[in-house]
Amino acid sequence: EAQVTQNPRYLITVTGKKLTVTCSQNMNHEYMSWYRQDPGLGLRQIYYSMNVEVTDKGDVPEGYKVSRKEKRNFPLILESPSPNQTSLYFCASSFLGAYEQYFGPGTRLTVT
Amino acid sequence: AQSVAQPEDQVNVAEGNPLTVKCTYSVSGNPYLFWYVQYPNRGLQFLLKYITGDNLVKGSYGFEAEFNKSQTSFHLKKPSALVSDSALYFCAVRDGDSNYQLIWGAGTKLIIKP
Numbered sequence: 414e415a416q417v418t419q420n421p422r423y424l425i426t427v428t429g430k431k432l433t434v435t436c437s438q439n440m441n442h443e444y445m446s447w448y449r450q451d452p453g454l455g456l457r458q459i460y461y462s463m464n465v466e467v468t469d470k471g472d473v474p475e476g477y478k479v480s481r482k483e484k485r486n487f488p489l490i491l492e493s494p495s496p497n498q499t500s501l502y503f504c505a506s507s508f509l510g511a512y513e514q515y516f517g518p519g520t521r522l523t524v525t
Numbered sequence: 526a527q528s529v530a531q532p533e534d535q536v537n538v539a540e541g542n543p544l545t546v547k548c549t550y551s552v553s554g555n556p557y558l559f560w561y562v563q564y565p566n567r568g569l570q571f572l573l574k575y576i577t578g579d580n581l582v583k584g585s586y587g588f589e590a591e592f593n594k595s596q597t598s599f600h601l602k603k604p605s606a607l608v609s610d611s612a613l614y615f616c617a618v619r620d621g622d623s624n625y626q627l628i629w630g631a632g633t634k635l636i637i638k639p
Contacts, residue, residue, distance in 0.1 A: 417568075444625055455529075455615060455629040456569075463625065471626065503568060511557055511576045511621065516568035 415440045419504050419517035426494055427525055434489045434520050436504030443509045445487040446471070447479065449500040450519075456503065462487055463509065494524040527552045529618050531630035538606045538637050546601040546614050546633045554622030558599040560590055563613040563632075572614075575599060576621070586610070606637045 417438045426432055438445065446461040448471075458471030462481040476498055478490040487506075491498060501521050505514040528551045538544045550556055560572040573584025580592045590601045601614060616630040 448629075453534075453631055455631040456617075456627075457629070458626060461626065505569075509625065511574070513559060513571040513574055514569075514627070516561075516570070518568045519566075 415515070417504055417506055417515050417517035419502075419520050421520060422518060423521050425523045425525065428495055429493050432491050432494060432522075434491075434502060434504075434522070436487045436489065436517060437485050438487075438504075438506040438515070439485065440506065440515065441484065442506035442515070443484070444514075445481065445504065445506045446514070447477070447487070447489045448503045448505065449473065450503060451500050459489070459502075494522075496524050498522065499524050527618060527620055527626075527628040529616050529628050529630040531614075531616055531633045533633050534631075535634045535636065538635070540608055540637050540639050541605055544603050544606045544610070544635065544637070546616075546635060548599045548601065548616030548630060549597055550599060550616070550618040551597060552618055552620045552628075554620040556592075556597075556599075557619040557621040558590075558592060559617045559619075559627070560584065560588070560599075560601050561615045561617065562586075563615065565612075569615065572601070608637045608639055611635055611637045 420435045447459040448456040457473045460479040462468045504517040507514040530549045558575040561569040563569045575592045583589045617627045
């Protein structure tokens with residue numbers, strides 16, 4: 414089944430404790446992206462990647478890191494999480510071009 | 526700068542009635558327009574898109590949207606609403622002449638009452 418998977422689905426952590434949210438897709442998509450969703454703000458892009466070893470900042474990259482060592486994986490790293498990073502995070506992927514994005518199920522992160 | 530506006534936080538419609546969820550956009554180049562739906566505790570699902578061609582595009586679950594270049598709008602419509610259509614709907618736009626970044630509206634909560 415074609416899908417984007419994210420892990421974990423739910424995470425509660427404390428300020429400053431490094432964490433990684435994994436994202437994997439099995440559709441051979443070139444483009445992958447991370448978003449955060451906050452009430453009333455829609456989706457805001459954190460980072461995106463157009464191919465292996467090619468990543469770029471989105472609208473809200475501060476406090477986040479990503480890597481793209483393999484085409485299928487695009488992990489999101491929070492080196493020192495803070496409470497303002499409490500949010501719902503989505504990973505998405507697509508082919509390059511005028512194609513729709515496929516979304517993972519989301520990761521709800523709470524930083525206390 | 527690119528932007529998307531969904532002017533209604535919430536739309537209430539009786540089951541069986543037609544529904545419209547509004548979206549207006551601003552891009553400097555050719556607009557690529559998308560609608561997505563989010564059901565509770567789920568990721569976003571693609572509904573339909575406009576890239577070029579006919580202004581009326583049809584998508585999943587009986588939804589359609591009309592591209593209006595002069596009004597810079599891309600409203601989502603359905604002739605007869607179902608209770609199961611209740612969800613959060615997002616409009617998104619990309620500048621087709623430049624990059625792959627999607628700009629998203631804030632979302633509209635659609636409530637269909639029996």
